[in-house]
Amino acid sequence: MNTWGLSGTPTGQVGALNDQQRAVLRCLARGLADHEIARVLAISQEQVAAEVAEILRVLVLRDRMAAVVFAHETGIIRLPLPR
Known part of the structure; x- marks a missing residue:
C-alpha cells in the first residue's frame, strides 16, 4: 500500500x-459534494452531512480533507496515479 503520510x-x-x-x-x-453524494446514494443532504460528521468522529479526523486522505491511504478507494 502506498502511504502518503498526510x-x-x-x-x-x-x-x-x-x-x-x-x-x-x-x-x-x-471528490463528490454533499448534494452529489445524496443523489448517488438516494439519501438526503442532511443525512450525508450527519454521516460525514459521524465518520470524522469515529475515525478521529479533523476535517473532510483528512477523511479523503485517510480513504486513499487505507485503500478504501484506489484511483489510478496520473502519468
Missing part, C-alpha cells in the same frame, strides 16, 4: 463504520 497515524478503525458510512466516505474520496 493523515498521520489513524486512531479510528474503518471497521467501526457501517456500510452507508463507508459508501459516503468512498463518494467523498472521489
Whole structure:
C-alpha cells in the first residue's frame, strides 16, 4: 500500500463504520459534494452531512480533507496515479 503520510497515524478503525458510512466516505474520496453524494446514494443532504460528521468522529479526523486522505491511504478507494 502506498502511504502518503498526510493523515498521520489513524486512531479510528474503518471497521467501526457501517456500510452507508463507508459508501459516503468512498463518494467523498472521489471528490463528490454533499448534494452529489445524496443523489448517488438516494439519501438526503442532511443525512450525508450527519454521516460525514459521524465518520470524522469515529475515525478521529479533523476535517473532510483528512477523511479523503485517510480513504486513499487505507485503500478504501484506489484511483489510478496520473502519468
